[in-house]
Amino acid sequence: MQYDRNNALLQSSIPGLPEPRRGKVRDIYDLGDELLLVASDRLSAFDVVMPNGIPDKGKVLTQISLFWFELMDWMPNHLISADPADFPAPAQAVADDLVGRSMLVKKAGSIAVECIARGYLVGSGWKEYQAEGTVCGLKLRKGYVQADKLDAPIFTPSYKAEQGEHDENITFEQTVEMVGTETANALRDNTLKIYKTAADYAATKNIIIADTKFEFGFDKDGSMILIDEVLTPDSSRFWPAELYTTGANPPSLDKQFVRDWLESVNFNKTPPAPNIPDEVVMKTREKYLEAIEQLTGKGLA
Numbered sequence: 001m002q003y004d005r006n007n008a009l010l011q012s013s014i015p016g017l018p019e020p021r022r023g024k025v026r027d028i029y030d031l032g033d034e035l036l037l038v039a040s041d042r043l044s045a046f047d048v049v050m051p052n053g054i055p056d057k058g059k060v061l062t063q064i065s066l067f068w069f070e071l072m073d074w075m076p077n078h079l080i081s082a083d084p085a086d087f088p089a090p091a092q093a094v095a096d097d098l099v100g101r102s103m104l105v106k107k108a109g110s111i112a113v114e115c116i117a118r119g120y121l122v123g124s125g126w127k128e129y130q131a132e133g134t135v136c137g138l139k140l141r142k143g144y145v146q147a148d149k150l151d152a153p154i155f156t157p158s159y160k161a162e163q164g165e166h167d168e169n170i171t172f173e174q175t176v177e178m179v180g181t182e183t184a185n186a187l188r189d190n191t192l193k194i195y196k197t198a199a200d201y202a203a204t205k206n207i208i209i210a211d212t213k214f215e216f217g218f219d220k221d222g223s224m225i226l227i228d229e230v231l232t233p234d235s236s237r238f239w240p241a242e243l244y245t246t247g248a249n250p251p252s253l254d255k256q257f258v259r260d261w262l263e264s265v266n267f268n269k270t271p272p273a274p275n276i277p278d279e280v281v282m283k284t285r286e287k288y289l290e291a292i293e294q295l296t297g298k299g300l301a
């Protein structure tokens, strides 16, 4: 295990298991039919992974995903167990480092479409709307301002690019061409249903979920399951309701300090990123902890 000076887990290693694939945040151990997903404390901003991490961030992301999996029990998902006692023996031997931040999951044949639900008009959606009056090819009514709530949430798929490439927005018709009508319809319907359920729940906790990204896959019997992380601050825009305004980009609940600091040092958004100062690390950590407490009513397990 590699920790940084603030005790943030930068890289996991599990003697006795093959080297993992390392995503921006997760270390992915391939166990054949199953995967062991270990959420590190790595943080990416503007798609660049920072050299130092945010202590406990991986635990927050994992435990928020587990919370939603339980709440949305009608949607089949990839989780087998988050209890290290159920992990393979080499992982049990380093359980102290993995506990709270790891999930044993079904390995799914993944679908190369990222399923995005948007309830508000910001980011790339706002840019496209200003230029074309559309979002991912969907025509929207006139008169929206930046960060406006949409009349109804929309499904805006994107093509999951190879590692290092930026994902690319696609139309629903292109999604149908890629995966077929039945799968495309199921992706859209599941995405919107999960998003609406979560957004309604979060609203009661004074959090706006402006948008979010899901990934789905197929399990061994060919049923569609929800995979990856779910409705976390990394996969979604979470806004504190009391700071919400239109006409500007509302501050995010979690990464705003890091983004603001990177802008203040004129980070050019290409690697290598500078070391995040401890003060920014600690304030950001507080934000992640606030997010899980506000959302679930419980702190970290």
Ligand SMILES: Nc1ncnc2c1ncn2[C@@H]1O[C@H](COP(=O)(O)OP(=O)(O)OP(=O)(O)O)[C@@H](O)[C@H]1O
Residues within 6 Å of the ligand: 022, 023, 024, 025, 026, 027, 028, 035, 078, 105, 106, 107, 108, 109, 110, 162, 163, 164, 215, 217, 227, 228, 229
């Ligand atoms: N059940 C599953 N079956 C197969 N792949 C999965 C499953 N759950 C998650 N994944 C994949 O594991 C990876 C999670 O790691 P992480 O979130 O760090 O990756 P990322 O940086 O977002 O994506 P990538 O590195 O692939 O661009 C993602 O590539 C995701 O598609």
Ligand SMILES: [Mg+2]
Residues within 6 Å of the ligand: 023, 025, 228
């Ligand atoms: Mg990811």
